[in-house]
Amino acid sequence: MKLAPLALALVVTALPLTSHAQEQGVAADQQIVLKQVLADKRAVFAKNLGLTESESRAFWPVYDEYEAKAKKIDDRYLAMLDDYAAKYETLTDADAGPMLKERLAIEKERFALKQQYTKKVAKVLPGKKALRYAQIESRIETILRSQMLSLIPLAT
Numbered sequence: 655m656k657l658a659p660l661a662l663a664l665v666v667t668a669l670p671l672t673s674h675a676q677e678q679g680v681a682a683d684q685q686i687v688l689k690q691v692l693a694d695k696r697a698v699f700a701k702n703l704g705l706t707e708s709e710s711r712a713f714w715p716v717y718d719e720y721e722a723k724a725k726k727i728d729d730r731y732l733a734m735l736d737d738y739a740a741k742y743e744t745l746t747d748a749d750a751g752p753m754l755k756e757r758l759a760i761e762k763e764r765f766a767l768k769q770q771y772t773k774k775v776a777k778v779l780p781g782k783k784a785l786r787y788a789q790i791e792s793r794i795e796t797i798l799r800s801q802m803l804s805l806i807p808l809a810t
Contacts, residue, residue, distance in 0.1 A: 692721060695794055702790055703783055712778035720771040727764050735806065745809055
C-alpha cells in the first residue's frame with residue numbers, strides 16, 4: 655500500500671498554515687490538492703480491498719457518504735488551524751481555551767463518524783474486507799494527521 659503521494663499532498667495543503675499565506679489563490683490551490691488527496695485515497699482503497707462488482711456497488715456509496723461527512727469535519731479542523739495560525743504570534747489563554755474546546759469537539763465528532771461508518775461498511779462487505787477497510791482508513795488518517803501536525807508549531 656503506497657501512501658506517500660497522499661501524505662505529500664497533505665503536506666503541500668498544510669504549508670500555507672505555517673507560512674501564514676493569505677493570498678487569494680491559496681484556497682483554490684488547497685481545494686485542488688484536497689481533491690487529489692481524496693482521489694489517491696479512493697485509489698488506495700480500490701487497489702487494496704479487491705472488491706467484487708456487487709461489493710463495489712454496495713461499498714462505494716457508503717464510502718462516498720462517509721467522505722462527504724468527514725470533509726465537513728476536516729473543514730472545521732482546517733478553519734480552527736487557520737485561526738490558530740493567524741493568532742499564533744499573539745495567542746492568549748483566552749484565545750487558546752475555545753480552540754482547545756473546538757479541537758476536542760472535532761476529535762469526538764470524527765471518532766463517532768468513523769465508528770458509525772465502519773459499522774456500515776461491515777454490513778456491506780465480508781468480515782475480512784471490512785477489517786481491511788478499517789485498517790487502511792486508520793493508517794491513512796494516522797499518516798495524514800502526523801504529517802499535518804508536524805508542520806504546526808506548538809503554542810508558546
